[in-house]
Amino acid sequence: MTEHFRNSTGEAVEQRRVLIVTAVAAERDAVLRGLKGSDRFHVVAAGAGTAASAAGTAAALAAGSYGCVISAGIGGGFPGRAPLGSLVVASEMIAADLGAETPEGFRSAAELGFGSVSVPADPGTVQAVAAALAAAGLPVSTGPVLTVSTATGTAETAAALAARVPGAAAEAMEGHGVAVAAQALGLMALEIRAISNPVGPRDRAAWKIGDALEALTAAATILLEVL
Numbered sequence: 001m002t003e004h005f006r007n008s009t010g011e012a013v014e015q016r017r018v019l020i021v022t023a024v025a026a027e028r029d030a031v032l033r034g035l036k037g038s039d040r041f042h043v044v045a046a047g048a049g050t051a052a053s054a055a056g057t058a059a060a061l062a063a064g065s066y067g068c069v070i071s072a073g074i075g076g077g078f079p080g081r082a083p084l085g086s087l088v089v090a091s092e093m094i095a096a097d098l099g100a101e102t103p104e105g106f107r108s109a110a111e112l113g114f115g116s117v118s119v120p121a122d123p124g125t126v127q128a129v130a131a132a133l134a135a136a137g138l139p140v141s142t143g144p145v146l147t148v149s150t151a152t153g154t155a156e157t158a159a160a161l162a163a164r165v166p167g168a169a170a171e172a173m174e175g176h177g178v179a180v181a182a183q184a185l186g187l188m189a190l191e192i193r194a195i196s197n198p199v200g201p202r203d204r205a206a207w208k209i210g211d212a213l214e215a216l217t218a219a220a221t222i223l224l225e226v227l
């Protein structure tokens with residue numbers, strides 16, 4: 001759905017209502033702090049994982065009209081691609097572990113003939129959002145964001161995922177689910193991750209969740225202007 005407002009020259013400008021889906025309440029609240037009470041944005045914490053995020057997105061889309069859906073939250077950054085505290089705007093949302101193990105190695109659901117495991121984001125929107133974040137002084141990169149059912153906890157799995165998806169920037173657990181639900185209604189989907197930890201050997205005590213939530217709040221404020 002679109003709403004209109006008049007800009008400084010009196011011209012009518014379309015603005016879309018935006019649904020933002022996070023996994024947990026702390027992420028939702030970080031986003032809400034950045035949105036400063038805007039009623040054009042609706043933010044829901046739908047739970048962790050693709051099933052909860054897809055179901056939560058579908059339920060919210062059934063209850064309201066939106067022009068755009070965003071999966072947002074903290075995430076793991078691939079070393080050399082997305083440092084802690086930085087932001088990643090997904091160029092595509094990929095179900096990276098949806099497939100089968102075979103004697104020859106992992107085969108994706110797409111390779112097995114079950115359809116695509118990737119939902120591409122609109123390149124122009126990705127670039128516009130990333131440019132606005134960068135212009136605000138926030139460290140940001142773009143690239144594929146992997147949706148996984150099990151958070152990576154070893155260097156071996158991190159290397160396997162990076163080889164499976166060249167250029168992979170970040171991983172989280174919801175983006176593909178949110179994007180598939182949006183895609184079913186023909187809506188544009190985006191994913192934005194604030195990096196709390198590296199993808200690699202698990203060290204939960206070292207996760208910089210507070211810094212990532214602050215970055216998420218700053219990103220939400222920029223979304224007010226750019227979407």
Ligand SMILES: O=C(O)c1cccc(C(=O)CC[C@H]2O[C@@H](n3cnc4c(=O)[nH]cnc43)[C@H](O)[C@@H]2O)c1
Nearest residue numbers: 023026027048049074075076151152171172173174
């Ligand atoms: O403990 C807290 O205070 C806290 C605050 C905000 C968020 C959390 C979460 O644990 C969020 C879970 C959510 O995070 C994503 N995530 C973060 N890092 C990774 C990763 O390396 N691999 C996969 N997922 C990651 C994921 O989307 C989870 O649903 C805790």
